[in-house]
Amino acid sequence: MTAQIIDGKAFAATVREKVAGHVTRLKEESGITPGLAVVLVGEDPASQVYVRSKGKQTVEVGMNSYEHKLEADTSEEDLLALIDKLNNDPAVHGILVQLPLPGHLNEDLVINSIDPAKDVDGFHISNVGLLGTGQKSMVPCTPLGCLMMLRDHHGSLSGMNAVVIGRSNIVGKPMAQLLLGDSCTVTIAHSRTKDLPEVVRGADIVVAAVGRPEMVPGDWIREGATVIDVGINRIERDGKNKLVGDVDFESASKVAGAITPVPGGVGPMTIACLLANTLTACCRANGLAEPDGLTA
Numbered sequence: 001m002t003a004q005i006i007d008g009k010a011f012a013a014t015v016r017e018k019v020a021g022h023v024t025r026l027k028e029e030s031g032i033t034p035g036l037a038v039v040l041v042g043e044d045p046a047s048q049v050y051v052r053s054k055g056k057q058t059v060e061v062g063m064n065s066y067e068h069k070l071e072a073d074t075s076e077e078d079l080l081a082l083i084d085k086l087n088n089d090p091a092v093h094g095i096l097v098q099l100p101l102p103g104h105l106n107e108d109l110v111i112n113s114i115d116p117a118k119d120v121d122g123f124h125i126s127n128v129g130l131l132g133t134g135q136k137s138m139v140p141c142t143p144l145g146c147l148m149m150l151r152d153h154h155g156s157l158s159g160m161n162a163v164v165i166g167r168s169n170i171v172g173k174p175m176a177q178l179l180l181g182d183s184c185t186v187t188i189a190h191s192r193t194k195d196l197p198e199v200v201r202g203a204d205i206v207v208a209a210v211g212r213p214e215m216v217p218g219d220w221i222r223e224g225a226t227v228i229d230v231g232i233n234r235i236e237r238d239g240k241n242k243l244v245g246d247v248d249f250e251s252a253s254k255v256a257g258a259i260t261p262v263p264g265g266v267g268p269m270t271i272a273c274l275l276a277n278t279l280t281a282c283c284r285a286n287g288l289a290e291p292d293g294l295t296a
């Protein structure tokens with residue numbers, strides 16, 4: 001069997017088009033332009049690339065982008081003061097503080113100081129609790145993107161066995177909640193899981209989010225399963241730099257029914273979902289109908 005490739009790059013383009021269409025209508029009908037504020041503290045090169053990309057795509061879908069670049073030694077007090085200002089700014093509908101933060105800043109404190117209604121990352125404890133209890137929340141972007149691709153591929157996920165490998169707050173845990181919300185039977189596997197290969201072999205859906213290059217080989221995958229690879233790992237092979245996922249694509253794509261590639265799978269969906277979340281937050285803030293198909 002050769003797996004169908006789930007093209008995240010193309011899917012993300014359709015999500016962005018959908019968002020852009022809604023933004024155009026919103027501007028025409030109500031004069032409101034959704035706005036996203038991104039806060040970057042310090043000069044981590046990977047974070048700078050992400051933030052630039054977020055700003056560019058925000059403008060491309062017709063939204064306002066507000067970038068706040070702060071020095072690496074910015075005090076917690078100053079950062080919290082900026083977040084307070086953004087919380088109270090009606091032109092800002094979404095706030096994202098790029099992680100990781102420099103070590104002297106308390107990430108939990110900072111994230112939980114964002115107005116939950118503007119928390120487009122879905123990391124605030126209120127949003128985590130709302131998601132866990134099946135209530136309307138802001139949903140973390142990467143798991144939301146994975147869910148959209150799974151729903152698009154399968155239609156209903158009801159009754160499927162899903163194994164999420166990785167238990168991070170950003171991906172693994174919210175991914176498991178979303179799959180449970182769609183009536184999957186969900187297992188969260190991690191570094192201490194006993195007989196991980198056998199656990200993964202029981203899965204109709206495998207979501208790999210561990211950050212270990214090509215950790216999941218094809219012989220762990222059940223014939224015909226759907227594999228969503230969240231990993232983005234930089235490795236050197238044959239003297240060249242290469243991006244690989246947490247799944248060994250070569251062997252897994254021979255047994256899976258469908259698989260996301262790296263790059264071009266989950267990656268592009270994350271920013272597309274950030275834009276979708278900003279639009280959703282803007283609609284909710286203004287008591288307007290939310291767009292269909294862009295939330296969980």
Ligand code: GUN
Binds near residue numbers: 096098142170
């Ligand atoms: N750093 C890496 N991924 C993310 C993300 O999804 N959100 C934020 N805020 N920071 C990140």
